[in-house]
Amino acid sequence: MDLQTFLGVSAGSLSAVIIAQTFVTGAYRFPGSLRYLLAHAVVIAIAVAGFWLLPDYYGFLAAIALIAILVPGPLMNRANRELLAGHNERAAWFARAAALLHPTGQIRFTAKLFGALAEPTREARIAALERLRSGTMAGQDVVLELQVLRQKHDWQGIVDYLKRHPVPPGPDAIVFPIRALGETGQLEAMVATGARNRALFGSGDLSTLVLLAFSGRVTATDALVAARHDMPAWIKAFWQATALQAAGRGELAEPLLRGFAAATLAPAQREMLTARLDRPAQQAEGRLSLEAVAFLDTLETHVQRNVPLQRAGWRTAPLTYLLVLANCAMFGVEMLLGDSTSTENLFRLGGLWPNSVIADHEWWRLISAMFLHAGPEHLISNMLGLFLLGRMLENAIGSLRFGVIYLAGGLISMGGVFALMQAGIVEPDLLVGASGAIFALIGAIALRRLADFLATRHIADRQSLSLIAIVLVIQATIDLSLPQISFSAHGIGFVAGIALAWLLGLARASRR
Template sequence: MTFHPWMVLLVCNWCVAIAFAILLLNFYKQIQSWLTVIFSILTLTFILFFISPNLAIIVSTILWFLFLFLPVFGLYWIQFLMFRGSYDRARQLAAIVRWLHPADGLVELPHLLKALTLAQRGNIEEAGNIFKSYQTSETAIGRTVTALFYVTSDSWEDLLIWIRENISDRQLFGVNNLVIYYLRALGETGNIHALLQAVERLTPEFEKRQSLIPLALARMYALAFCGKSDSLGSLFDRPLRRYPKNIRQFWMGTAKLIEGKEQEARQIFDAIPHQSNTNLQQAIARRLSRDFQATSVQLSDGDREICDGIITAVEQEKRYGSALTVANNRAYCSYILIGLNLAVFSLQVLLGGSQNIPVLIQLGALIPEAVWEGQWWRLIAANFLHFGPVHLMMNAIGLYIIGGFVEKTLGTIRYFGVYLSSGIASMAVITILSRFIEFSAKITVGASGSVMGLVGATGAILLWGWHREKARIARQRFQLVLLMVGLQMAFDLSVPNISFIGHLSGVIVGFLITLMLMKWVKLPD
């Protein structure tokens, strides 16, 4: 049996990427066992490759799948379920994952999730007994457990005292969960100044780690305890849109209460389904108590500046954060274009096959000589033809992922104009250069030029946001676009029959057209 060398490359790249990310983010002391697994797989693969390449591929692929892919994928879903408050389902999954990677707290995780489930159902004493068996200030898992003990018992003052007496700044700010509990404790006890200062300090660190959910939660606490309900709603529209609805309502009610809108807050709290969540019942009762209602927020000029900065960042992330994602659900023009490409592809199949050269020529494949002879319509038609299902699928996926953000920003008509202009321009550049350069491919088809034009358009929008609004999220996404374009160009140059010229010209044209259009575009709120 012969295996493809790219499987070894995949395993090695995955391992190196994870190891690099861990070292880059200074996580070594917390998850050193992951590094041990990674370097063990790499070492074994290297040794076996000199003995038997096929054996190296089989063994490394199996080890990668069992001890890296499945645990990482499982941890992602455990964190997602915990984020949603589904502690019992997270516990069931953790009981499986811990056997694949029995280190870094995963052995204890099912027990801790059981305690959280019990606390959620009101069995505080039984949950506390589980927490107490793991409490310590010496290990990361022990510190997290101790904090959870105070959180589930609603003892926010005691949590702050314990942190101040036992936890160093490095320990506190080095673990996402612990610092999130700390931030909430500051808000619950009325230390708004300290809360805002901590959020400002933590923001660059969260961004460096790509800890987007902890960053969103930190901002949620800051906005809620400052009574900024409008901006809190923007936060719930995107990064926290999958946060449980009852928890979102709870924090919106909190913001309304601090804002002085007591009647609206009570209506929100009354509408929250909390019968099965004792912790939430206690939290709502605490909000409606006279002590909490008497709380008033007096922000200094410095605190107000930090709060305004958080509001600006939330609005900018709502505006630019969906770039290169599938978060936008109203990309109607993108869906129509995908459908049109599918319809034309079906016609290709009916007429004789999607890879049938005479059929492609008949339907409008780009032939530079034919264009020079007057068949200009091929510059348009070639953008809707594809050479095989894989070619179509790749362009459709690219259009689906990239198109939504550009369409939302530019509007449907401008978006379609950029898409079509980029495709036509890429075909035109190939046609013109064919007079001076001999291309290996005699015909050119595909929406790749148009899709790459949307990549260029995305870069233009993000560059505009970075330059005009000083939006950090726009800068980060723009750098990602540059990386994507660089990788695409490297791939084009290394693979035969891929139109490097078409892709590059599409990016440039899409970028320039969008940059000119941005002067007349009203950015969506």
């Protein structure tokens, strides 16, 4: 696959996945999402039409168009993470950077909002928020009013205000009614609000943390804050103490809060901790209906299963990093000994060729071929998939089971394609690459998600399954359209991953 094809296929496929996911997950909002979806449709149009009209440049054009659309997203995600972690000044900086690159009305408003929240004192924050009221669009005035009431700690005011105004869509806004109802002790209404908006709750967002903490779910709260490496210790202590108070274990919460309140903190941070000491969270036990408890049980189970799927560093996913390094090292050897796209060079280093396996009994090629790649584009696409999927899965199931799925899945994929070549179903060709092993990882993740969904029927698991299905359909279309890509290797690897995950107990473990 040449560079233009690689860029064009990658950019067009990613835009297609984003469009499909928007509709499948119900994230579409008219007219707010229209321009975003049309922009991704333009990327696909450039990738398709450019293939015929501008074959020497279409990949670059599609990639540049996609980057222009996507760059503000990671910046705004980082801004939200910094705000959640209590780093308001950093949040404002990332939001302003996103507004410079993508100056839409909503992003400009968010940058100004984060800037107001970065003011050092509560009075200054309230004054800055009040100044933003002029020129707000529909929905923005609601967010401003909620933020002003939050700064005033007027939780009942938020409850009363939301009775007259609808909550703006999105997981960031739903935290307002959840927190306000929890602070005022209206726990049944809080859980009912969560149940009505269950599609917005996941395993790492603030609304999930707040809901479970005020419901006295100590174990799940501890798991959530432990997964947030960017969250300051005093905020973790605040929500852990909230959960302990709601669980009727206030004697454990008080020393935790007093210890951090006595530490060197900003006045606003110390005020938040002392407020929890003065106004403890109300005990949840015995105050919730059976329906509310059932919803919380489902949400807690979902959290316990999916918190390990948060991003992991090398210490919790060492094998993934070793495999990436091994593949890159072999690619370096390819370059030292000749052209990485040379069939002769790849064969000499261990590429899978049917006649060599049968006639010369070189069965080791079934494994060595997994660590070779035909060109930088082939290597980059496979290593990106391994890096993103591998860390997540290895952290969730452990290095041993992860290694078995990756290596055995890749071996089965290579062996399956080899068998198809021998049977005359697939044309004989030199086979290299880690894509079969990577698709085995996708199969394992799909089985885990399916088991989660069957156990809890949680909407987030259904959305994950939908996304996996979309990716597979698009990948199959690409495989069948480009002769350089082995559809057989991908399909066999995916099925092998499902089978291996089943044998290793991922589905059974997921139901415990």
